[in-house]
Amino acid sequence: MPAIIIFFASFSVSLHKSLPFLLRKKKSSQQKQYSGDKTGPDHWGLLDPAYVTCDDGMQQSPVDINKNSLSRFVTCAKKSLDFDYKPIKDAVAHFNGHTVEIDWTPGPKTHNNSITIGKKQYNLVQFHFHTPSEHRINGRHADAELHLVHRNPEDKSLAVIGVLLQAQATNVPFFKYITALHKSVLAAIKPSSSPSNPSLEALLQDTACYGTQPIGEEGTKVDHKVPVINFSPLVHALKGFTPRWEYSGSLTTPPCSESVAWNVMHDPYPIGLEQLRALVDLQGYNARDIMDSRGAAHK
Template identity: 70%
Template sequence: MKFILSVVIATSSLFAAVSAHAIVKRAPPSGPHWDYSGDKTGPDHWGLLDPAYVTCETGMQQSPVDINAQSLSRFVHCAKKALTFDYEPVKDAVAHFNGHTVEIDWTPNSKTHNNSIAIGKKEYHLIQFHFHTPSEHRINGRHADGELHLVHRNPVDKSLAVIGVLLQAQARNVPFFHYLTALQKKVHADKRDSAVAAAPGTTSAVVDELLKDSVCAGTQPTPQSATKVDYPLKLVDFAPLVRALKGFTPRWEYSGSLTTPPCSENVAWNVMHDPYPIGLDQLRALVDLQGYNARDLEDSRGPAHE
């Protein structure tokens, strides 16, 4: 399990989008305000904010987790058999900052292909994907620079399956993430230039304190302003991602939870063994848009709970 891990990003929420050619109108988030701060609205207090969030406090299979020798011997399984999946490009998607994460979603119609994965006899359809910075899952205690979550839902019982992809920063930008810098520029309408060049090396120390130099690229947008900006995507082609991840194999599998309120459990997690690259400029754009949005590791499966 060798990773050149560096910086960190990512998390979730299910908003509907309309055609990329129309003005997108989204309903305001329901439930009480929550965030990633150390205050009374932060992760340590999510379970106290609303009765609907109590699982964040009392759940016994919470995510994210550290994948290490102990968790592998207890509840995480290393899967080397190919995951059954059926992915095609998605048309007319929308990239936006929803107040917690940068998310890409779309409105299904009769012509939309149900990108899907199969776990056992159960099929799950891809409904959105989003980012965390830094990564929420850790490998042997170490963050990755970010994490991409591909969120799938079973159409019958509405249960969820998530593919988690650890992101590793590199100097060159990656075509699959081209919309990140474009969304950042659209949010900052003045299109100010970044005063800091992307260093071609590594990163870390929790993404170098979440890329200190990102402040040189502009002021962190407020949720109120950023959530009103959408960047339309005519096509999202997953082929380069799926190819690089060898058809989502190998991977670590375990039963966990959503990493955001309401922290619902029985989520089928598939964390990819191999990281996927992200350009440092693209990572900087993510950090500028969403800041630190990674839930702390959960220890609900510790010896005291067995």
């Protein structure tokens, strides 16, 4: 655990020195934003009747993994997760104006990458990112978080693997599609020429300044084809998704559906600084507030 806590604190100064140029003025309202206005997370439950669980849910995510949560509803699993992952061909990296998501069209010859929890199998359907991380360790964000979303084909229940990402100097092959997608987006739009950049001191004191706004306008949609995604380096580095923290939570975006089986990795995985810059530039700040075990947001 100390390694996860330390890496974000030690890297934050060098990271934030490189990120001010990514911060941009607010361009347009989105149906679902992460700012404190009337479309922010505190108001998601009012945006649509289908989102009411975001307000009154009792097992909401993300959570702060600390001594308190570990004694109440989070468990540390040291037994290897039962998984079956193989490379995926012909995937697509999507940017919809505020989120980077990678998915693919299953075919008759497509291998169902899966995890098994208990006796239930969940198939990988997509993965996406949050900047900074949504889950925290003893109150601290990681640089970013990868969510591998799995669905049971029968009852449609969900299981998510959350991987905390730690920035490093060199790029990581698993994330090479991020910079490629970023270039495609920049070619399709005209970013603001006069970004509103807070001071370095403000960046270090307020995580909300961490890439506040995404570069795309509402409705911006750009796709980038990814010929092959090889999960082997990720799975190997994470020791077969072990050890990990497990708890029953929710989706971290509307409709905030509950009964999601969360598996948050104990060990971080690296992401290149250039790749993180591109991800932050694309998404801005898209991390939901921490929730307690009763569903109320920590203020």
